[in-house]
Amino acid sequence: MIPAAPLASGRTADVYALDGDRVLRRYRSGGDVRAEAEVMRHLYAEGYPVPRVHHADGPDLVLERVTGPTLVEALVGGDVGVRSAARLLVDLHARLHALPTVRATDPAIRILHLDLHPENVVLAPAGPVVIDWANAREGPSALDRAMTALILAEVAVDRSLPLSAAAHELLMAYVAEAGPLESVAAAARLRADLGAPDAARLPDAVRLVLAAGAPGDRAGAGNLALPDP
Template sequence: MIGELLGIGRTADVYALDDGRVLRRYRDGSDTAGELAVMTHLARHDYPVAAAWPGTAPGELVMERLAGPTLREALASGTTGPEEAGELLADLLRRLHAVPARHSADPAHRILHLDFHPENVMLAPRGPVVIDWATADEGEPGLDVAMSALILAQAAVTMPAVAELARALLVPFLRRLEPPTAGQLERVRAIRAANPTLTEAETAGLGQALELIRAAL
């Protein structure tokens, strides 16, 4: 039975279930089959994702209920510092990009998260777990690095409540990874600009965010 509402995201709501699991329900009814397939593939390669099962409707996904704070919450409380968080994010991306693609014949292509940031890392008792695979795709690993950097930089220039933390995290994150190319940064800027869930201020801040990334590099 569906229980209390646990969280509201930009595209989906998460409800408690009475069996220790949660229900992720997309408000537009988006089919979760692809997301489930990616998570299953990653789990087979020992990547830290939540256990997941199909829901009763195309727009639903059932997952294990994870305990613990998000990495963003740990940063905000001071239990995790920017250097440690940057190292953790970089390590999780490196591990992700070691997993082979499911469909692409290009040997350089890997699974990409494309929405990888501190809110999508849960610090569970068993270790960090990466959540929210709705935007997952396959392609050049540098695109994932570029997108994460852009999300952090965008938060630094458009979200006063988290700006200081996002700015402090950007440099240690980028320092531990191969830097994205100018072309990759422009590609993710276009993807981000087309995202209908962004606010007008967030979209307007993309140019300033790219400047911040270039300065960090």
């Protein structure tokens, strides 16, 4: 029996506790979770830290229950420093992009999370676990790193958000750890296609990422086709 109240709610899905070991992630708009489950099962088999998939059907994913604070909660609570958080994000990307893909044979094509930010990293007792693979697909690894920087920048440019300053600091540390970023313009277009929470922030976010350290992608920034604010 599914509890009446969710354990947690995100932008597109609600998470319900089924028991001490399993949760149900249900997408509010319906859909088919088979592709997401396939990626997660593949990564779990390869030893990447994702929740184990117990069942997938329609809009419902039954997953291993992962306990612990999110990386953003640990940052706000002072349990993890900004530099350590940046290194963790870079390491999680590196580990992911080193794994074999599900289908692609081109070595330049890797598995991408495309939503890897501190709210989607749970600091479980056994180590960090990456959650929310709804946007996962295969592509060039540079796109995944640029997307993380862009998501951080979206928060950083909105001074009305409580975590704006912290996001700016983490973005700077992330870029310093990740090195020069590429594919920022492509990441922004994809972010808009995927339904960024506030597309009006994207141009400012792109400019901030480029200023932080993506000189090789400046030419592409002029070709952004983003929604008008």
